Amino acid sequence: AQSVTQLDSQVPVFEEAPVELRCNYSSSVSVYLFWYVQYPNQGLQLLLKYLSGSTLVESINGFEAEFNKSQTSFHLRKPSVHISDTAEYFCAVSEGTGGFKTIFGAGTRLFVKA
Amino acid sequence: GAGVSQSPSNKVTEKGKDVELRCDPISGHTALYWYRQSLGQGLEFLIYFQGNSAPDKSGLPSDRFSAERTGGSVSTLTIQRTQQEDSAVYLCASSYSGGSGRGETQYFGPGTRLLVL
Numbered sequence: 001a002q003s004v005t006q007l008d009s010q011v012p013v014f015e016e017a018p019v020e021l022r023c024n025y026s027s028s029v030s031v032y033l034f035w036y037v038q039y040p041n042q043g044l045q046l047l048l049k050y051l052s053g054s055t056l057v058e059s060i061n062g063f064e065a066e067f068n069k070s071q072t073s074f075h076l077r078k079p080s081v082h083i084s085d086t087a088e089y090f091c092a093v094s095e096g097t098g099g100f101k102t103i104f105g106a107g108t109r110l111f112v113k114a
Numbered sequence: 115g116a117g118v119s120q121s122p123s124n125k126v127t128e129k130g131k132d133v134e135l136r137c138d139p140i141s142g143h144t145a146l147y148w149y150r151q152s153l154g155q156g157l158e159f160l161i162y163f164q165g166n167s168a169p170d171k172s173g174l175p176s177d178r179f180s181a182e183r184t185g186g187s188v189s190t191l192t193i194q195r196t197q198q199e200d201s202a203v204y205l206c207a208s209s210y211s212g213g214s215g216r217g218e219t220q221y222f223g224p225g226t227r228l229l230v231l
Contacts, residue, residue, distance in 0.1 A: 043224050100170070101170050104157035
């Protein structure tokens with residue numbers, strides 16, 4: 001069965017500092033991987049996803065994540081964060097050979113301080 | 115419509131009462147998902163629909179929970195004999211599944227905040 005672990009429930013960081021939000025998954029088959037973001041008082045929206053091909057995927061606002069099959073990880077990184085990146089970030093996995101079921105992690109609250 | 119809509123936005127009910135939550139997906143989206151978001155618990159998968167059928171109901175917490183979808187569009191999640199532990203935000207999402215469908219982006223509604231007193 002699939003599972004997703006987000007190791008950090010909260011990550012405080014100063015503006016313009018780099019950040020890494022960690023995500024590990026468990027699955028016995030090939031997977032699709034996602035990062036969703038929930039800004040304050042807004043709904044969940046997709047940040048980026050890995051389906052196949054290049055293991056490094058990027059978002060339009062400077063985040064990137066790398067699929068590491070051997071370590072079963074999909075960590076999210078940004079070299080320099082902004083105040084506006086303050087949000088809750090959810091890692092999610094769905095199995096490539098199964099149905100549409102998507103399992104989400106518990107979320108990591110990123111708090112960017114001035 | 116422009117996005118996924120859910121109603122009501124807030125619902126307060128008494129323990130033991132039944133509630134119905136509604137989800138209107140994006141037009142043309144064939145896959146529809148229900149999740150529950152409890153404080154500090156992340157998103158808990160409840161059920162998904164492909165068209166009107168629900169191939170995976172494994173996430174429904176108990177037989178008090180049921181869901182249906184009609185016409186490949188609107189879905190309702192029904193909770194019978196509500197309990198205080200049912201209090202949470204219930205989120206609906208939809209996706210287009212024209213190809214294999216797997217790996218498609220899910221578009222989320224604003225959620226229904228349920229409080230059981």
